[in-house]
Amino acid sequence: CDFCKLLITVNRALSAGGIESQPVPAPFLIFIKLAQLAVLDTNRRLSTMAATPTLMRTDSARGDFSPLKHFVVAKKKISDVFEQLLSYVKETSEFVEVISGNEALGTIATKDQKVEIQTYADKLAVIKEVLARRHMKVAFFGRTSNGKSTVINAMLRDRVLPSGIGHTTNCFLSVEGTDEEKAYLKTEGSEEEKSIKTVNQLAHALHMDESLDAGCLVRVFWPKTKCALLRDDLVLVDSPGTDVTTQLDSWIDKFCLDADVFVLVANSESTLMNTEKHFFHKVNERLSKPNIFILNNRWDASANEPEYMEDVRKQHTDRCVNFLVEELKVVDRDQAPNRIFFVSAKEVLNSRMQRAQGMPETGGALAEGFKERLKEFQSFERRFEECISQSAVKTKFEQHTIRAKQIIEKVKTIMDAINIEAAEKRVAALEDREYQRDRLEFVRNQLNLLTEEIKKKIKAISDDVESKVSIAMGEEIDRLHVIVDEFRGDFHPSQQVLKLYKAHLLGHVEQGMGKNLAFRCSNAINVSVQSSQQYMMESMVPLLPSTAQSQVHMLVPKKTFDLSYDLNCAAICSDFQENIEFQFSLGLKALVHRYLGSVNAQRALKLVDPNLQNSRAVVPVTPSSEPPSIAAPPNNEKALMTQEDLMIAMATNLASITSRTSMGIIVVGGVVWKTVGWRVIALSASLYGLVYLYERLTWTTKAKERTLKRQFVEFATEKLQLVVSFTSGNCSRQVQQEMATTFARLCEQVDQTQRDLEANIRQLTTNIDELETVQNCSKTLRHKATELEKQLEDFTKQYLQPQD
Structure with missing residues (x-):
């Protein structure tokens, strides 16, 4: 149209x-x-x-395939590895703390190991925080007004830093991304966030702050949504001109030691100055082969003299290559051209801002060769991104990776040591448990055998004691009259004195027989008991632990065994009734006793005269005229007759006596009278009377005392014969009790030993299970360490080692 x-x-x-x-x-x-x-x-x-x-x-590298993503991915991966490593070391620290506090397991893990692993956990926590703050850092240096800020703005595709006429950077500026929607800055020594909306506000803030000098750092936080380059953990540092200060050493120490790439922004309208070279010489002294790029800025001026462009470019290139290769020696001569670029930052910034505003990049008044310069700037960006991502990954993560490997190796060594120690202790515990079980089985079997043997021995000794005491007591009963005759006391027929006399006599007899029995039996019995106790102790000692063996002698009484015979004569002879009235030896009673025996004569006399000796009978078991052996037959075997036999015997004897008395008097008297005459009869009667008179006159207090002693011996002999078996059995039981008590004490010690062995076996079983758990845990933790080590090795191969 x-x-x-x-x-x-x-x-x-x-x-x-x-x-x-x-x-x-x-x-x-x-x-x-x-x-x-x-x-x-x-x-x-x-x-x-x-x-x-x-x-x-051209710009596809800045998208999802940007080389800067290499650092971001590597950072995420190494952060994940360190997260796992920190969790692993904390788990290991807790494990070591638990087993080091278990006294039952012994020193499987030492306190030094516990402290060492805790130290590793603390170090890893610090490294993890450092990694979270790690970012790629590029520092731009050059003389004043060489366009350092313009280069940064061109890379950021926006006017972030003040640049151009009237704006010179008077302090260090770092530009980094923030997730917030608004830009702000922080000055050195302050955490206050100062809001900035435009570049002019930033410039105004920098120039109005009089406290800022060339050695101060201002951190500019720019929204990541406005600048894609800042989304990849990249920090760009702008600096004052290297020609404005002599404090280069402090600059390097403060801002350059952690930089991954250095960009020297030179003015292509002039050559490299000594101030610029001097600065990078100092950087090279502090850092080992720093990554340096040289940008010959303002190359658009060469468009005015195209005939000299290639010569000037070659001259600048040769000087820059010589500076990098010969002077700094940071790259090879073949690699040096890839570090030198000829650009126009202002043109790139303007074209990119126009494009951002929807206008054509090539619009406006642009010098000839802009597209070549733009491509070279893009080539610089690509080489820069590749270099800084590789360098940052190496410088930021390599040492931490090496340190992580060292920590893993140390932890693996500790886990191996714990595993070996636990295995050795477990084997020792298994052997100890087996020994304890064998020991327990031996103690049980041996105790059963010894129990049967010692029971038999105790019974044999008890029977021997019973036999000895029985024999000795029988002999002492036979000698009872000696003990009774030795008694001396005040005797009188009165009842009060007699009662006291008999009491003293009983005490004397009991004491005398006790002494005699002790003399005859106690020493031999005591030797036998002590010998048996010693045998028990010697038999039991092998069943006791060494700690108890030294104290086993305390279980055996040291004092002599005191055997108590305890005849208790007072109770045995409590019904003794003496008969110290005068008894004519040729009287009717004596003759009846003589012909009928003691027991039957007593009964016969009672039948003839029920009131006869009703108040004071003759000694009930032995008459005064019978010997002890007849009066008291052993074992209380008395010839007792039935009522019918008694009546027949009594009738026969009475008839005999009556007939002899009546008929004898008539017959004998007649015979004698005729034979010898009345003189013989008178003589016989006189003799009978004299005998009676003699016996009557000799019936004194001494005779009564002798009669009482004789009657007591007869009575006590029979009674003591009845308690011989009881007394000997009592002595046997005393010996049995003494020996059984000693054996029971020894058995209690053996039982305690068995309980201790059982407790030890249970504890050893528990320890074995716990040691097995420790082994399994240490193996599991070591395997985890191996897995983490493999992840670190993969990270090293993928990100830290040069790719072919």
């Missing part, structure tokens, strides 16, 4: 610059301006459609 043709004509005129130089009316001028805006918009659209595919391919 005509309007389009008009617009094309106007556009050509504008491009030639002819219209504005001609005088035109005001209305037409307005029309021209509107037409110019329309043409510019049309050109913008057409340029955008034509240039977008090429630019997208």
